Amino acid sequence: MxxxxxxxxxxxxxxxxxxxxxxxxxxxxxxxxxxxxFGLDFTGGTLIEVGYEQAPNLVNVRVQLQDAGFDDAVVQNFGSEKEVLVRLGQTFNDKVGQQVLSALQSSATSSVELRRSEYVGAQxxxxxxxxxxxxxxxxxxxxxxxxxxxxxxxxxxxxxxxxxxxxxxxxxxxxxxxxxxxxxxxxxxxxxxxxxxxxxxxxxxxxxxxxxxxxxxxxxxxxxxxxxxxxxxxxxxxxxxxxxxxxxxxxxxxxxxxxxxxxxxxxxxxxxxxxxxxxxxxxxxxxxxxDLIVPPKEEVIEGEGFEEGEGFEQDLEADLGRP
Known part of the structure; x- marks a missing residue:
């Protein structure tokens, strides 16, 4: 060294x-x-999965949802570029999936299909x-x-x-x-x-x-x-x-x-x-x-003892790597 x-x-x-x-x-x-x-895993909310015929631009999808009043929507691909997962806040009813689908279909250049709409409970x-x-x-x-x-x-x-x-x-x-x-x-x-x-x-x-x-x-x-x-x-x-x-x-x-x-x-x-x-x-x-020295052994053979302090000094030298 x-x-x-x-x-x-x-x-x-x-x-x-x-x-x-x-x-x-x-x-x-x-x-x-x-x-x-906290995300939906912790707070609860709505998960909506939609499928596109052609891969959409996720930025445009977010803008479409914001224009429709879903300001807290989180949009991401799910599985493939044609599959989109939309996560909303805790608001949920039987029509929310269709509302999201309608908002996306209004500006989509290809067909959009609702795959699932489910609620993750807050509990x-x-x-x-x-x-x-x-x-x-x-x-x-x-x-x-x-x-x-x-x-x-x-x-x-x-x-x-x-x-x-x-x-x-x-x-x-x-x-x-x-x-x-x-x-x-x-x-x-x-x-x-x-x-x-x-x-x-x-x-x-x-x-x-x-x-x-x-x-x-x-x-x-x-x-x-x-x-x-x-x-x-x-x-x-x-x-x-x-x-x-x-x-x-x-x-x-x-x-x-x-x-x-x-x-x-x-x-x-x-x-x-x-x-x-x-x-x-x-x-x-x-x-x-x-703090890191191993405590010395206090084993003394009868008739072969060390002078006072000698055994401790030898153990101390061994712990510090001395010859």
Whole structure:
């Protein structure tokens, strides 16, 4: 590692901490004021599927529905370019499907056929909302226990704070820009938790290893070297993941647009948080080499004991990687 140029990541830790605090507070403020724009999966509403003889322009379809008084209509392709799914708010009656069909037929250049018209109950949405929130809380609790057992309690706190940071920022962006929040976005947030946790564990593992191996150096120097060693792996993983998500965002269609966007934001924020949020928390909690030293065995063979303190010093040297 002597040829590796160490990057001083921690020189920006105060700026990064202030930035993270501002982003989280902004996200919380937006969630309190604007809240989330829940989709039909959570609020209930009407689903109408129509089939065109020729592939329509979705922008024109939206304009037609708005002119007919359906201002909250969400239009997207479903299955093929000739199949269009229209999602409306909670208003529903037996004639709404025919009203939408009539509005589309009035300006269509080809024949339009009503395939189905059904209602998604709000009670289902309430259950999904509750179960989704409990799922995220359960995931965070399991993560905290796992990291505490795998590493140390300070690493556990850092990992959970980083995950909460990532989730709040993704939710805040969807709230600020009033983007539709549905089950695909919830799935993306759960995926963000897994991605961010994986990145944080890789960094934590290298920090723990270097705390035990490096003979000299302050806590910040050990962390900087650990982050430098994992930087290549972090960049390769993040860039390849972002390329796949970018392809999904552009070519995947409106049905998974929210999923791809939420996961892209989560990957970017998760990569940042594994370097600055989780590690910043470690420094605030005062992580030291002594926190990661394996307790020495107190086994003394009769007649072959050490001088006072000698056994502990030998175990300490072994834990720190000394010959």
């Amino acid at each position: 002597s040829d590796l140029k160490i990057i001083n990541f921690m020189s920006l830790r105060k700026i990064a901490g202030a930035l993270s605090m501002a982003l989280v507070l902004g996200a919380l403020a937006s969630l309190a004021i604007n809240q989330l724009q 289902v949405g309430e259950e999904l909302t509750e179960q989704g929130g409990l799922g995220m809380l359960l995931a965070l609790g399991i993560v905290m226990i796992y990291v505490a057992l795998r590493f140390q309690i300070k690493f556990s706190v850092g990992a959970v704070v980083a995950l909460i940071h990532d989730v709040l920022i993704v939710l805040g962006i969807f709230s600020i820009f009033k983007l539709d929040f549905d089950l695909t976005v919830l799935a993306a947030i759960l995926a963000v938790i897994g991605y961010s946790l994986n990145d944080t564990i890789v960094v934590s593992d290298r920090i723990r290893e270097n705390f035990r191996k490096m003979r000299k150096g302050t806590t910040i120097e050990v962390i900087n070297e650990s982050l430098t060693q994992t930087l290549g792996r972090t960049l390769v993983t993040s860039i390849t993941t972002l390329l796949v998500l970018l392809a999904l965002l552009i070519f995947g269609g409106e049905l998974i647009h929210g999923f791809a966007l939420a996961l892209m934001i989560g990957v970017l924020v998760g990569t940042y948080s594994s370097i600055y949020v989780a590690v910043n928390v470690l420094l605030l909690l005062g992580i030291t080499k002594e």
